[in-house]
Amino acid sequence: GAVVSQHPSWVICKSGTSVKIECRSLDFQATTMFWYRQFPKQSLMLMATSNEGSKATYEQGVEKDKFLINHASLTLSTLTVTSAHPEDSSFYICSAPTGGHNEQFFGPGTRLTVL
Amino acid sequence: DQQVKQNSPSLSVQEGRISILNCDYTNSMFDYFLWYKKYPAEGPTFLISISSIKDKNEDGRFTVFLNKSAKHLSLHIVPSQPGDSAVYFCAAAPRGGAQKLVFGQGTRLTINP
Numbered sequence: 192g193a194v195v196s197q198h199p200s201w202v203i204c205k206s207g208t209s210v211k212i213e214c215r216s217l218d219f220q221a222t223t224m225f226w227y228r229q230f231p232k233q234s235l236m237l238m239a240t241s242n243e244g245s246k247a248t249y250e251q252g253v254e255k256d257k258f259l260i261n262h263a264s265l266t267l268s269t270l271t272v273t274s275a276h277p278e279d280s281s282f283y284i285c286s287a288p289t290g291g292h293n294e295q296f297f298g299p300g301t302r303l304t305v306l
Numbered sequence: 307d308q309q310v311k312q313n314s315p316s317l318s319v320q321e322g323r324i325s326i327l328n329c330d331y332t333n334s335m336f337d338y339f340l341w342y343k344k345y346p347a348e349g350p351t352f353l354i355s356i357s358s359i360k361d362k363n364e365d366g367r368f369t370v371f372l373n374k375s376a377k378h379l380s381l382h383i384v385p386s387q388p389g390d391s392a393v394y395f396c397a398a399a400p401r402g403g404a405q406k407l408v409f410g411q412g413t414r415l416t417i418n419p
Binding site: 195197200223225227232233234235236237240282284286288295296297298299300302 | 310342347348349351352395405406407408411412
């Protein structure tokens, strides 16, 4: 099946710094990608929809100035966590649909720890 | 408000027996439902899905049942195997929702030898 990769797989940073997470579709093009966040023992929460060539759309309660999304090409979306705080520590996962409801492939996730 | 709920955080089943994972939803606009399996530190992988026009879908050892009147779906795994041990998420997509998925909290399934 289709493959979605994320980089880095884990990152530790200091409070106040910015962290960039990349999501790539390796063998297909994705005009749309989704970014999720998962806290320990909780559900995956959709943060935003990344749209190639246009602005991302954010879910209610997600600060667009804090979580910057850039969908630079049909195979790459980046999520930048700006001025990171310890409460931003979480597991961030992206997904890319290839068409249809069930053809949504998830990346392996990025574990962010903010000290 | 949690629109998709998995009320059992964990389930333990003996190898070879049937595993039944349950999921309830509240939003009647959902018209497509999916089950994903997730291992620690990995992204979810798609298992099986069902459209709201059906009440059952089967794929090998996995069967999903949908009861629209009760807003309830379940995933049956039979026979259960040790490799099935993982966290299972149900997810729902709204009508015309452009593949935006709403996930339940997950159920950790442990298959005991």
